[in-house]
Amino acid sequence: MEKSAGRRHDGHSHGDEELDDRKAAILEAVVTEYIGTAQPVGSHHVATAAGINVSSATIRSEMVALEREGFLVQPHTSAGRIPTDKGYRFFVDQLAEPGSLGPAQRQKVSRFFDQVHGEMEQMLERTSGLLSDLTSYASVVLAPGHESATVRSLQLVGLGPRLALLVVVLADGAVEKRTLDLAEEVPDEVLATAAAHVLGVAQGHPLAPAPAPAPTGDHAVDRIAGMAAAALGELVADEQDRVFVGGSSRLAAAFDAVETVRSVLTILEQQLVVVSLLRDVLERGLSVAIGTEHGYESLASCAVVVAPVSVDGHHAGAVGLLGPTRMNYPEALAAAQVVGERLGERLAGAAGTVGVAAHDAGPGTAQDTAQDMAQDTAEDTTHGTGRGAARGRRRRHAGR
Amino acid sequence: MEKSAGRRHDGHSHGDEELDDRKAAILEAVVTEYIGTAQPVGSHHVATAAGINVSSATIRSEMVALEREGFLVQPHTSAGRIPTDKGYRFFVDQLAEPGSLGPAQRQKVSRFFDQVHGEMEQMLERTSGLLSDLTSYASVVLAPGHESATVRSLQLVGLGPRLALLVVVLADGAVEKRTLDLAEEVPDEVLATAAAHVLGVAQGHPLAPAPAPAPTGDHAVDRIAGMAAAALGELVADEQDRVFVGGSSRLAAAFDAVETVRSVLTILEQQLVVVSLLRDVLERGLSVAIGTEHGYESLASCAVVVAPVSVDGHHAGAVGLLGPTRMNYPEALAAAQVVGERLGERLAGAAGTVGVAAHDAGPGTAQDTAQDMAQDTAEDTTHGTGRGAARGRRRRHAGR
DNA sequence: CCTGGCACTCGGTAGAATCGAGTGCCAGGA
DNA sequence: TCCTGGCACTCGATTCTACCGAGTGCCAGG
Numbered sequence: 001m002e003k004s005a006g007r008r009h010d011g012h013s014h015g016d017e018e019l020d021d022r023k024a025a026i027l028e029a030v031v032t033e034y035i036g037t038a039q040p041v042g043s044h045h046v047a048t049a050a051g052i053n054v055s056s057a058t059i060r061s062e063m064v065a066l067e068r069e070g071f072l073v074q075p076h077t078s079a080g081r082i083p084t085d086k087g088y089r090f091f092v093d094q095l096a097e098p099g100s101l102g103p104a105q106r107q108k109v110s111r112f113f114d115q116v117h118g119e120m121e122q123m124l125e126r127t128s129g130l131l132s133d134l135t136s137y138a139s140v141v142l143a144p145g146h147e148s149a150t151v152r153s154l155q156l157v158g159l160g161p162r163l164a165l166l167v168v169v170l171a172d173g174a175v176e177k178r179t180l181d182l183a184e185e186v187p188d189e190v191l192a193t194a195a196a197h198v199l200g201v202a203q204g205h206p207l208a209p210a211p212a213p214a215p216t217g218d219h220a221v222d223r224i225a226g227m228a229a230a231a232l233g234e235l236v237a238d239e240q241d242r243v244f245v246g247g248s249s250r251l252a253a254a255f256d257a258v259e260t261v262r263s264v265l266t267i268l269e270q271q272l273v274v275v276s277l278l279r280d281v282l283e284r285g286l287s288v289a290i291g292t293e294h295g296y297e298s299l300a301s302c303a304v305v306v307a308p309v310s311v312d313g314h315h316a317g318a319v320g321l322l323g324p325t326r327m328n329y330p331e332a333l334a335a336a337q338v339v340g341e342r343l344g345e346r347l348a349g350a351a352g353t354v355g356v357a358a359h360d361a362g363p364g365t366a367q368d369t370a371q372d373m374a375q376d377t378a379e380d381t382t383h384g385t386g387r388g389a390a391r392g393r394r395r396r397h398a399g400r
Numbered sequence: 401m402e403k404s405a406g407r408r409h410d411g412h413s414h415g416d417e418e419l420d421d422r423k424a425a426i427l428e429a430v431v432t433e434y435i436g437t438a439q440p441v442g443s444h445h446v447a448t449a450a451g452i453n454v455s456s457a458t459i460r461s462e463m464v465a466l467e468r469e470g471f472l473v474q475p476h477t478s479a480g481r482i483p484t485d486k487g488y489r490f491f492v493d494q495l496a497e498p499g500s501l502g503p504a505q506r507q508k509v510s511r512f513f514d515q516v517h518g519e520m521e522q523m524l525e526r527t528s529g530l531l532s533d534l535t536s537y538a539s540v541v542l543a544p545g546h547e548s549a550t551v552r553s554l555q556l557v558g559l560g561p562r563l564a565l566l567v568v569v570l571a572d573g574a575v576e577k578r579t580l581d582l583a584e585e586v587p588d589e590v591l592a593t594a595a596a597h598v599l600g601v602a603q604g605h606p607l608a609p610a611p612a613p614a615p616t617g618d619h620a621v622d623r624i625a626g627m628a629a630a631a632l633g634e635l636v637a638d639e640q641d642r643v644f645v646g647g648s649s650r651l652a653a654a655f656d657a658v659e660t661v662r663s664v665l666t667i668l669e670q671q672l673v674v675v676s677l678l679r680d681v682l683e684r685g686l687s688v689a690i691g692t693e694h695g696y697e698s699l700a701s702c703a704v705v706v707a708p709v710s711v712d713g714h715h716a717g718a719v720g721l722l723g724p725t726r727m728n729y730p731e732a733l734a735a736a737q738v739v740g741e742r743l744g745e746r747l748a749g750a751a752g753t754v755g756v757a758a759h760d761a762g763p764g765t766a767q768d769t770a771q772d773m774a775q776d777t778a779e780d781t782t783h784g785t786g787r788g789a790a791r792g793r794r795r796r797h798a799g800r
Numbered sequence: 801c802c803t804g805g806c807a808c809t810c811g812g813t814a815g816a817a818t819c820g821a822g823t824g825c826c827a828g829g830a
Numbered sequence: 831t832c833c834t835g836g837c838a839c840t841c842g843a844t845t846c847t848a849c850c851g852a853g854t855g856c857c858a859g860g
Contacts, residue, residue: 042822055834060823078822078840119577153557157569165573169557173565177519177575248648249665258658265649442853455803460854478809478853 019071024095025052026062027071031083031091035326040080085291085325088303092288092329099330101338105134113342120173120347125244127319127343132247134335137254137323138268142278143242144309144316144347146174150206154199156180156191156228164191164224166231170207178231186224194224198232207236243271254324255301263298268322278320281306287333291325301325305332307340311348319343419471424495425452426462427471431483431491435726440480485691485725488703492688492729499730501738505534513742520573520747525644527719527743532647534735537654537723538668542678543642544709544716544747546574550606554599556580556591556628564591564624566631570607578631586624594624598632607636643671654724655701663698664722678718681706687733691725701725705732707740711748719743 019027029049033041043056043063052059063081066072071087074080083091101109112130116123124141131139149170157165162182169175201213213225245268255261267273277296281289281304289304305321319340321332419427429449433441443456443463452459463481466472471487474480483491501509512530516523524541531539549570557565562582569575601613613625645668652661667673677696681689681704689704705721719740721732 040822044822056822057825057834057836058832061825061833064824074823076841077824079842080822119579152559153555153567155553155555155567155569157553159552159571159573165569165575167553167555167567167569167575169555169565169567171559173559173577173579175565175567175575175577177573179519179573247669249662249669252652252658252662252665256658258652258656258661261658261661262649262652265652269647269649440853444853456853457803457805457856458801461802461856464855474854476810477855479811480853 019066019090019094022054023062023066024090026059027066027083027087028091028095030063030072030081031087031095034083035328038326040075040082042080045080083326085293088290088325088329089288089293092290092333096330096333099334101134101331101334105335106338108134109338109342113346116346121242121244123346124242124343125246127339128244128246130246131319131321131335131339132250134339135321135323135328135332136247136250137321137327137332138248138250138264139246140268140274140278140320140322141244141246141343142275142309142318142320143244144172144311145241146170146172146176146207146236148206148314149174150204151199151202154195154202154228154232156195156224158186158188158191161185166195166228168207168232168235176207176235178235180224180227180231182224182227186220190218190220190224193218194221194228197221197225198228201229202232207232241271241275243274245274251322254327260301264302264322267296267298277304278306278318281320282308282315282318287336288329303327303329305329305336307333307336309340309344309347311344316344316347419466419490419494422454423462423466424490426459427466427483427487428491428495430463430472430481431487431495434483435728438726440475440482442480445480483726485693488690488725488729489688489693492690492733496730496733499734501534501731501734505735506738508534509738509742513746516746521642521644523746524642524743525646527739528644528646530646531719531721531735531739532650534739535721535723535728535732536647536650537721537727537732538648538650538664539646540668540674540678540720540722541644541646541743542675542709542718542720543644544572544711545641546570546572546576546607546636548606548714549574550604551599551602554595554602554628554632556595556624558586558588558591561585566595566628568607568632568635576607576635578635580624580627580631582624582627586620590618590620590624593618594621594628597621597625598628601629602632607632641671641675643674645674651722654727660701664702667696667698668722677704678706678720681720682708682715682718687736688729703727703729705729705736707733707736709740709744709747711744716744716747 026046029046029052030041033045033049043059046052046059046063047054047056063072066087067074067081070084071090072081073084075082100106109130112126116126120143124143128139128141131141149172151168152171153167153169155167157167159165159179162185164180164182164186166178166180167175168177197216198213213222213229215222216225248265248268251264251268252261255264267277273296277289277294277299281287281294286293287306289306291303292300294304299322301324302322303325305323305327307319308315309317309319319336321327321336323332426446429446429452430441433445433449443459446452446459446463447454447456463472466487467474467481470484471490472481473484475482500506509530512526516526520543524543528539528541531541549572551568552571553567553569555567557567559565559579562585564580564582564586566578566580567575568577597616598613613622613629615622616625648665648668651664651668655661655664667677673696677689677694677699681687681694686693687706689706691703692700694704699722701724702722703725705723705727707719708715709717709719719736721727721736723732
């Protein structure tokens with residue numbers, strides 16, 4: 001082992017190695033084939049792939065090199081090759097064509113966003129269903145936090161003799177609530193006065209821990225106002241990250257080991273984990289995390305595709321896809337990208353000026369929108385690492 | 401086949417047949433063993449089971465009869481027996497001892513309900529996690545509908561120039577909201593007036609389609625009031641059934657065929673189906689639906705255990721468990737029963753007088769509560785059919 | 801009516817044989 | 831120097847056989 005005559009065009013060998021065109025083509029063929037069939041790919045298959053014009057023997061020797069460099073592995077001697085995580089990574093960064101959605105899918109998306117209605121929670125939930133439908137992978141939608149949304153309205157509603165509900169409406173349309181145990185009977189007028197008082201302090205500011213309410217003369221009012229103010233603070237801690245998971249049944253189809261399915265489902269159930277997973281990946285500027293690139297052991301056989309949802313320029317949540325490492329990256333990336341974008345537009349519209357979009361837009365309109373979207377996708381899709389990945393490289397075998 | 405000398409003590413033979421004690425004991429042994437091991441049970445195993453004092457040969461002949469009558473099946477000749485759905489049904493109705501939770505589990509429940517806090521959605525979600533933890537099955541919590549809850553407060557909050565949010569607070573503490581596209585700019589005062597106007601009509605009544613608001617003089621107010629009233633009607637249709645599913649990863653452990661897992665997960669994702677499933681089962685007065693007893697093909701290998709959640713005497717939602725037909729019925733029934741009851745109490749408390757329970761109740765208190773609960777369970781648990789199932793029958797092998 | 805005994809069934813396991821996809825290597829040729 | 835066809839070899843998957851043993855149905859005797 002460690003044959004001395006290593007074939008490196010490049011001096012350094014950490015991570016983002018270069019591969020000559022032929023190796024790259026072979027790697028691409030292997031990945032593509034394996035994604036499709038889930039079977040180890042042999043040299044012969046690669047030789048017959050489009051765009052490759054060398055014999056299987058040559059391919060074999062190249063494969064040996066690719067294996068030595070960590071892009072491929074053999075499950076056992078005398079079997080075909082399987083891509084490693086590193087192999088997938090190279091594929092995603094350097095090889096995969098942007099890939100746009102098929103027309104049917106594009107139409108699905110357009111139709112969805114034309115027709116979806118209802119409040120944010122419902123919309124996000126359905127969006128996750130859409131993503132999962134488009135791709136056949138499990139999907140995750142991370143709701144935008146309300147960190148920056150300011151308080152628009154605040155109300156105290158009496159529910160029982162000693163029970164009241166604090167209802168806060170934020171500028172982005174979110175409604176938060178919290179029951180307050182008043183400990184003694186409080187007349188409605190006091191509730192109203194206290195609410196008005198707290199609103200005076202909080203209005204226009206984002207939800208934040210306990211903005212101290214200035215004391216009035218009235219003891220009862222002050223007490224209630226204090227409680228409400230404290231509850232405001234708890235609200236922000238309480239319900240900040242909401243996650244919507246869709247299509248978890250797809251996981252069962254994607255993995256054949258029932259144990260894998262179980263462990264992945266377990267992760268998906270822990271919303272905290274899902275949130276930090278998506279956050280981590282996004283923060284590192286990635287849109288794809290393959291295998292062990294994120295830190296979660298039980299997701300070692302999974303890949304995660306994430307796309308940000310931006311409303312008016314700044315990040316507000318994210319959409320993600322969770323599938324096997326042998327997922328169809330181009331498609332998944334395109335789907336996440338498009339849905340994330342459209343969702344962002346939609347959210348901006350809802351909170352801003354446009355309001356609920358016209359239902360039943362005619363087929364003509366839908367068509368146009370789909371066209372725009374296809375454009376966007378083909379041009380803008382940037383998938384890959386944040387570390388200045390070379391873009392627009394290579395485009396062999398032009399004709400599929 | 402169709403041996404003429406059928407051994408029926410009883411004349412009629414539809415559904416709820418009687419079994420003599422020995423057959424019943426054998427059936428019970430088979431079910432118990434199979435639930436534990438998931439392996440076909442042979443006559444020898446049954447013979448060594450507690451409470452059975454006949455030879456394996458005798459058991460074999462009894463088993464033949466049980467098979468002929470449809471309580472057992474053989475996967476193939478020369479294998480042990482497996483209970484049929486009918487076998488499980490008999491077991492649940494006639495044989496299974498009520499079964500209470502173990503002390504550790506009881507404590508878990510008590511602790512949970514002592515500590516849980518936050519708003520209803522969050523509580524229900526966690527409750528479903530609790531149930532699933534207790535039993536290792538997937539759990540479903542059906543949120544109480546707001547059909548009977550009356551409107552307490554109604555507010556229109558301006559979000560943008562032509563956008564407002566209708567916020568309705570119901571007497572049970574639920575908050576419903578809906579964005580309204582106002583089509584033109586409307587000053588806040590008009591929104592407030594319109595809201596007050598609609599509230600005058602709707603307050604104290606349950607949410608219902610379009611309670612027509614009487615016209616005032618002001619055209620703008622009337623227009624907004626009309627929109628708000630219409631939105632009220634849509635609210636009731638929109639968000640009526642909320643379902644919380646927990647522990648779906650348990651399904652992967654319960655079934656070994658990945659295809660089964662997939663199809664069950666698919667069902668769980670369709671909330672409508674889950675809702676009507678639980679409803680159906682409850683309506684038929686059952687607390688258990690085994691195999692094909694409910695109509696859903698893809699759940700043929702599942703059993704569903706349901707317990708009602710009643711708040712102040714009337715039904716308000718339900719809790720359910722979904723597992724393989726070879727589930728541990730006594731335990732599942734007890735868990736669902738207890739959690740359903742406690743959840744009901746808790747909900748009644750939240751909407752009524754008690755308010756948020758004291759946190760950090762000392763171990764003494766928790767202990768007492770657990771005791772009460774155990775009592776309740778042992779005495780009251782009625783699991784079985786609505787068709788006047790004979791209760792308190794049979795109790796062989798007293799000493800376990 | 802129960803029981804021990806007996807012949808029989810048949811799924812599951814183990815081992816041997818076979819198949820074939822795929823490999824590594826090498827000598828010959830462009 | 832690099833590619834290619836050829837060849838021996840590996841080894842998982844498949845098939846076949848034998849065999850074990852859990853479990854059965856049946857029957858004669860208690």
